[in-house]
Amino acid sequence: MPMTLAEKILARASGRTTVAAGEFVVGDIDLALVHDIFAARVFDILEQVGAGGVFDPDRIAVVIDHMVPAPTAEAAAVHQRIREHVARLGIATFYDAGEGICHQLLPERGHIRPGMLVVGTDSHTTTYGALAAGGTGIGTSEMVYAMATGRLWFRVPETLRYEFAGALQPRVSWKDVILHLAGTFGSDGAQYRSMEFGGPGATGADMSSRLTVSNMALEMGAKFGLFAADAVTAEYLGKDGFEDEWQPDPGASYEAVHQVDLTALTPQVALPHDVGNVTSVDLAGDLRIDQAFIGSCTNGRIEDLRAAAAVLAGRHIAPGVRLLVAPASRGVLLQAIEEGVIGTLVEAGASVLPSGCGPCFGGHGGLLGPGERCIGTHNRNFMGRMGSAEAEIYLASPETVAASAITGVITDPRSLEAAHV
Amino acid sequence: MSDGAIRGRVWKFGHDVSTDLLSPGQYALDPVEVRMLHVLESVDPRFASEVAAGDVVVAGHNFGCGSSRETAAENLKVLGVACVAAESLSRLFMRNAIAVGLPVLIAGGIHQAFSAGDEIEIDLAAGTARNPATGAYCRGEPLPEEMRRILNAGGILEVLRHGG
């Protein structure tokens, strides 16, 4: 029976030749990720329930990225406990504070391969779909169960397919594409579903763009956000041979197939307080900003920093605006330093934050006061997400955020003349 | 309990109630006694202090959207909420609710059928809800066997404790 990519991944994980949407399966976990918000709790409970150790210390990844560097004594103590657990359990894949954000590090350091089933105590675990891996978020109790047993129940999701045609115009990015999809289909437009991205337009998306799209598939409620493995995947992994296996089968059955024209797309922005509340930036009106944020697991990669630097080069941010830049990993930061990108951004007025989550989830380092307005490259604009519940968060591409920082109002990057980088 | 009938008082919320509202990020690392005081405070400051054991949360679409934080479901359970009944639930919230032993019902029309303070009668095994005052009746999907088993055990950790 022809299968979608989601069905293939869950069939392999559950040791079956075929599975179909709607079935319940028990899948073997290839990789289980916990970060510092939940790791200590997960390991504490694992001890309390008397589960003994973990199913396989080589299939667990622990990342300290949210409270980095520790903003409070309590957070520092939590980090201490995590390090103790990691040592006690013999977990090899451990990224300590400062290395970067989990969803950047795991692909960047080669932990994600096509076809894997990956669970994480983080909703944006869908990011790994960019590499044709079934990544999805679970809660802490489920993680305890998964870590103890190495398996978990899954409902095989229905799949929504998105066929991309055409090519993006200059200063329009794949962030705009996924914002456009969220705007068109709503922030629950893919609830419980697997999103499968394909068509000739998707072939042209580089890995950085795919990671952005799969990351935000979750913002439409998706369980997976999958790209088929192809030449781009093989190049990113430095290895060939994935093309045939981790593709959807011809004739697989989809709940719906949507055609998306990339050529006509304009820069998009999500307005408060819903990721599905999306409009074209040129229609957003006169919105003065207090803060601009470039970073997060959505758009904190070198490609994103380069795109922002290309807009900001030779210019300066508007008076009264704060521009925060958080490279998604130490590797990204280093490369951005070597390429001169950091210099360009700091000359333009940016403050560089540690490689971590920081303000993205309202943790620390760049929060908003009542009535303040922030435009950022991250993935969520819920009320209260970045500090005050009376602040407003707008989501856009690195190009749009950079252009807005320059003018002090939310600005279409196409309206600034091309920069000289 | 979870396979049986639930009868309680309705607390009503809108669409897209996020995990940031159910379990605000600033208290993410705090113990449950602190976390439970801030549940939904941005939309209804009375909720956390006045909700009583056995009350039911009725909401619109996409309840529990946002992060994977299980505290969103756990906080409601600890406050004594007997069931979350919504037009639709985020996938993660639904998984977490089952995992912590908080019953859920997804039923179309439920948001219309109830007002704050109404009484609600829920039959989880049948997947239905009724408003005794108005006679309004909503039929949803009964929960699959796998999920009911975890709910009946009192959550997935209980399943693990008993060698599941």
Ligand code: SF4
């Ligand atoms: S960068 Fe933001 S969205 Fe990504 S893992 Fe960190 S807090 Fe979550």
